[in-house]
Amino acid sequence: MSDFGLLILVTVAIAVGWWLGRRSEQSSQEEQWPTTTGLPSQYYRGLNFLLDGSQDNAIDAFTRALEVNTETFDTHIALGNVLRRRGEVERAIRIHQNLLARPSLPSQQLHLAHLELARDYISAGLLDRAERLLLDLVDESAAHRRLAQRHLLEIYEAQNDWGQARKVAEALLPRRSLLKPTKPPADEVGQPIPLLLAHYCCQQAELALARHDWTQARETLREALKYDRQCVRASLMQGELEYRVGEHAKAVAVLMAIPEQDPDFVPQAVPLLRQALDALGRRTELRHWLQQCLDNNPSTALTLALAEECRDTEGDASAKTFLRLALEKKPSLRGLTLLMQLHNASEAGEDERLQIQTLQRLVEARSSYRCQHCGFHGQHLHWCCPGCKHWGTIRDLGNTGEVVRA
Ligand SMILES: [Zn+2]
Structure with a gap:
């Protein structure tokens, strides 16, 4: 167990102790003993287990010691989350399901339990179940809607369902209405939605390119750049598309504009640019262009x-x-x-x-590519980092190389 997890567990233990103490105090004042008189012994059993290093038994004892109500709700959620982080997803699911079986809880708490259960299912790889819960949450909870939609994106990405991913991401875009414009919350976690949409379009365009559907590929890449003008991946693919259909001059124009989007990706454009310029009899332009790029960056x-x-x-x-x-x-x-x-x-x-x-x-x-978000190292350029699943965060460390499909 990580130090962080242990810290949470100890904090939970203290919270349980505080709550039991308060409950006991209230009860004596009211001259009424709680109906569950065995609670204190379960708590001390849990603490003993914890001190003995038997964390699994400690968690079970703490869970049994706490009946579910609005005051203990956060403690149950914290316990479930510790278990999920430890990889004990089945037990986390049981705890969160137990919360959902109490319809007397306020709807805000039920929605949170709903969200945590969906996260458990994602961790367990039960994506269909997680999807159903999250779709319900999108309908029912304005407070958790955006977070639920972000998790739906995770699911559709894992399933390579780029159509659904685009649909959900488009719903997350800020509304452009002049009367009631919206912005994403400042504390929202995750990559910018336009960046994600551009990569989803690129994924769809790759499929279109693979079946030689040039019209569909061209249209989808145009949409990618509409979402994110800086999407260098879309421009590289446009260059490839135009070269493959024999539009060499268009390919050169698109590829030579890449430094304006992101100069780090110029080396990825060079092999195709060389071929397109050769086809046009304009190869001498390449050296001049590369020198300019080098001078600038x-x-x-x-x-x-x-x-x-x-x-x-x-x-x-x-x-x-x-x-x-x-x-x-x-x-x-x-x-x-x-x-x-x-x-x-x-x-x-x-x-x-x-x-x-x-x-x-x-x-x-030596590794040639590194993710700027999680530090993942690899031999190839992935558009979606295999380590952290972020899009467009892997950079060339100084070698030209093959681009691997995301
Ligand atoms: Zn990464």
Whole structure:
């Protein structure tokens, strides 16, 4: 059990003790003993279990010690949540179901128990049950509606149901009415809804691209950019679409606009841009464009892209000169490896070649992409982080690489 969980458990134990003490005090004043005279012994049993390190028994004892009413409601919710965080989802479900079986509780408390039970079901992978609860909550509770809709997004994302995800996310967008404009609450947790909608559109566009439905793909990507003009993923996909249908000039125009959206993603545009410019007989434009990008936003990835462009169009000597100057300004292991490779191609002996190959393998084995939200490291660019499920938070650490479908 984590320290945090233990802290909550101890706090709950204290809360139970306080509540029992208060109840006992009230009872003696009224000269009435509570109907459940066994409560104090259950509490002390629970405390003993806790002190003995038997946390499972302690939780059971505390739960039995507390009858459900408006005063003890928060304690039951806290216990259920501790259990869910510990991975004991079945027991959390029992506690939250027990709360829902008390219709005498105020509707606000019943709605909260409803929400926590839906979270239990999500943790247990029972997404259909969670979906039903959350849809009811959207209808019944204005206070929990947005949170329930956020959880519905989690479910539809997990099910790859991008149509439903878009429908729910659109309902979360601020209303544009001049009479009664709305904004999301300042404390709302989660990524901005327009950003999510743009990625859901991209997911749909990927499916359309896979079945060669260019019209649908083009329309869906246009919608993605309507939601989020900064969605670099949509622009990369537009470039791919236009290239595949032979609209090379359109592909070049879209890809060359990417630095205005997010300069970190320029290296991802380079391979396709190179092909489109080759097809148009305009390859010389690439070096000039890359140099401009590098001047505006220096990075190792761009330095490598420009060095490779020098090598392809002007030869090894030009690339080496460029790299030496670049490494003097900003040293990097990847840049050094490329420089050694260029040297290796023309002048190195057998031993040097082996050393360079080893260095290259070591550099390639290092993670190239990192999530800015959770720190997840990986070899590929995922649009949806496998670690934290955030969209568009993984960045290139300095290597050009393959884009993996989300
Ligand atoms: Zn992450």
